Amino acid sequence: MDELDTGQRRGISRSDQAYRFIVEGIQSNQLRPGTRLRETELAEQTGLSRTPIREALSRLQLEGLLTMDAARGLIVTELDHSMTSELYAMREVLEGTAARLAARHASDVEIDFLREINVRDAQFTTAEALAANNRLFHETLYRCAHNRYLVKTLNSLQESMMLLGHTTLSTPGRAETSRAEHGAIVDALARRDPDAAEEAARAHIIAAYRIRLDQLFDTHAQAAPPNSTLE
Numbered sequence: 001m002d003e004l005d006t007g008q009r010r011g012i013s014r015s016d017q018a019y020r021f022i023v024e025g026i027q028s029n030q031l032r033p034g035t036r037l038r039e040t041e042l043a044e045q046t047g048l049s050r051t052p053i054r055e056a057l058s059r060l061q062l063e064g065l066l067t068m069d070a071a072r073g074l075i076v077t078e079l080d081h082s083m084t085s086e087l088y089a090m091r092e093v094l095e096g097t098a099a100r101l102a103a104r105h106a107s108d109v110e111i112d113f114l115r116e117i118n119v120r121d122a123q124f125t126t127a128e129a130l131a132a133n134n135r136l137f138h139e140t141l142y143r144c145a146h147n148r149y150l151v152k153t154l155n156s157l158q159e160s161m162m163l164l165g166h167t168t169l170s171t172p173g174r175a176e177t178s179r180a181e182h183g184a185i186v187d188a189l190a191r192r193d194p195d196a197a198e199e200a201a202r203a204h205i206i207a208a209y210r211i212r213l214d215q216l217f218d219t220h221a222q223a224a225p226p227n228s229t230l231e
Contacts, residue, residue, distance in 0.1 A: 014052035019059060021046050026065060026076055027162050033078040037066065064160060079163050081216060087160055088209040092202050094154050095138070099185055099201035102144035103194040110144045111189045118182045127170040134169060137182055141201075144189070168211040181207060 012020075022042070025031035042053045057074060060066040067077045079087070102110075117137045124130045138158070142151045169175050181204040188197035 014048050015055040015059075018042065018046060018048055018052045018056035022056060022060060023065070023159070023162075029165060031076050033076050033163055033165065034072075035076045036072050037074050037076070063156070065163065077163050079160075084164065084212065084216065085209075087157065087164075088205060088212065090157055091161075092205040092209075094150065094157065095141070095205055096198040096202040098142050098145040098147075098150060098154065099189070099197040100194040101147055101150070102141060103189050103192055103197040105146040106144035106189055110140070111186065114140055114144065114189065115183075115186045118179060118186060121175070121179050121182070124175075127167055130169040130175050131167040134167070134178065141185070164212065166215070168208050168215065171211050171215070174211055177207065178204070 022031065022037070031037070037057065039050045039053050039057070042048075042057075043050050046053070057066060061068065061074070065077055066074055069075050106114075114137065117133060117140060121130065121133050121137075124133055135158075139155075142154045145151065169178060181200065184200040185197060185204065188200050
């Protein structure tokens with residue numbers, strides 16, 4: 001409620017306040033995929049009327065973060081294997097393009113800042129802190145491309161990535177390999193090598209996707225009946 005009060009003081013519309021409340025719930029994993037959302041409950045939690053809540057829910061449906069399920073009603077979208085694969089395929093293409101453009105257009109200061117973010121990563125030990133620093137690295141890389149339409153598309157894609165839940169950086173050893181992959185991207189940018197930058201960015205996303213597949217397999221295996229056969 002404090003954040004909502006602050007939003008009101010800053011002139012943020014009630015619809016945007018409701019939108020941010022729900023998005024932050026998804027991002028923090030408090031609203032997990034499959035969670036049912038009810039207007040009345042959200043109105044009570046936020047202190048807002050049902051009209052801005054309804055507007056926010058409609059907007060989130062259009063963006064794909066919420067889905068109308070025939071049995072459960074409006075829920076936080078659950079991503080299946082196919083949808084996850086599509087997300088990472090788009091990330092590989094778009095982030096590769098961002099890195100290529102950054103190699104051409106990023107300033108020396110921007111590249112130095114990217115390197116600083118990556119170096120700083122080594123001091124973090126929790127998955128939450130690592131994930132936050134990782135988001136900062138990628139968001140900075142997007143801005144380094146100096147293409148507003150690409151940034152807008154990537155930011156929208158990042159919102160969908162929230163539906164995947166826990167970060168791949170929680171996997172043992174992944175934080176270290178991710179840091180090395182980020183380093184390869186920064187090195188290519190510093191050399192002003194668009195081909196190498198794109199290749200390094202694509203390799204980074206492919207590596208993350210492989211970890212995500214392992215996580216999905218483990219989740220499905222744990223949920224399967226004891227005598228079931230998984231092929």
